[in-house]
Amino acid sequence: MAPEIEIYDTTLRDGTQGEGVTFSVADKLRIAERLDAFGMHYIEGGWPGSNPRDIDFFEQAKHRTFHRARLAAFGSTRRKDTRVEDDDQVRLLLNAETPVVTIFGKTWLLHVREVLQTTPEENLAMIAETVRFLKEHGKFVVYDAEHAFDGCKDDRGYAVATWQAAERAGADVVTLCDTNGGSLPDEILEMTRHARANLQGRIGIHTHDDIGMGVANAIAALEGGASHVQGTLNGYGERTGNCNLTSVMPIVSFKLKKSSVPEESLGQLKELSQFVDETANLRPNPRLPWVGAAAFSHKGGTHVNAVQKVIRSYEHIDPALVGNKRHVLISDLAGRSNIVMKARELGFDITNQTPELRAMLDRIKVLEHQGYEFESADGSLALLIRKALTPSPPPFVVDAYHVSVRRDGDASVCEAIVKVRVGEESEHRVAEGDGPVNALDAALRAALVRYYKPLRQVKLTDYKVRILDSTSGTAARTRVLIESSDGTSEWGTVGVHENIVEASLQALVDSLEYALTKEVMKT
């Protein structure tokens, strides 16, 4: 059954206009495959007329099968005063051999006269002839009306004439683009209604987020009669970005309750969003609506208390619907309820009445006062809770260590010596690294893998240092946060000390200890 609202993804074309976003051809193919598996309706792969990389992408895409999505090549109408058959850029669109071709054309007379430097009549001919040519070659044609709203504000009659020219020539979708991103939702609503009254077929919407209205404007257009939304994952795009599809898709499905991408796919939305960030080598934005790590985080004590009693009291939707999770943030604002919920999230079976709770809370408060923070150090927090609930000897103890740094020619070399005790046995290792923490990590691990094989999988993925204030008159303290991964999950650990190496060692020890007890704690 045809979806009520079609989703058109342009992460691979408009998204790559964004600062810091670059994809290799291989990256683009992997993303396209993920988008297809997700159930995206259209994937715009690139603009073959603008760069060789995109030509290469479409060349390689010919050997792939897309099961759910239709691949689109993007380009423009023919050049002025040229026969469409003779236009190289249009020829490249056919060479891409995609089922869908999307072309953009001018709505705004300012652009027609001053940028294209042609007549209003020639612009209409450029639109109609290009659409007709592509239709004759069997393409499904999406016509992107550039500056549709600015053009409409300027000369309503001419704007409508350009859209109708595309539709009469056979365009399957006429997409209204807020190219400069400066329109307001009520303007978008009114002008989309006007387009709806003057067009027969499907109307699309393509918005940008220049004034923070990208998603709101797309939703307004749906209200006005559009039923095809163009945008990018995570809102990638030029300037402040495109309309964010990671917000649009759940809004369409869960708030507007219209059929669109498969609802079960939305359960993997967070994963998809992260995959794209990782491929672009960008750090996921925790404040992204729906899929950000903070989207369902609770901090204030009363919120947490209420969430514990009635989940929906402080949450607009079940986070699992978009593959996200509820997080409880620990801070000294927090009380008993926060710890209980956090402990449950980490897999401990405790209630507000658990007797060890008081001591646990006091310990956290003391540590937070010293500069520890547990909001991103769930590994350290889990160890702390576990030690309070079921005291047992640690899996290993660092008896001694020594770190040295020396200059050898141009290279600086760090060496660490670590003495570790496991039960009755003692192990002594030396390792080199490109920094003191790296060397310490290598020596510690070398000493421990003999006893604990799973530590081979553990990798240090991030390392952050913050100097805490020294206003108390004592030496400044250093807080080290380490992120680790074993390939299946990630955890953070924390260390605080006047000495950065000591603080790092604490965080490293917690990380490895957590890796060893993680499995035990889950059961």
Ligand SMILES: [Zn+2]
């Ligand atoms: Zn755009």
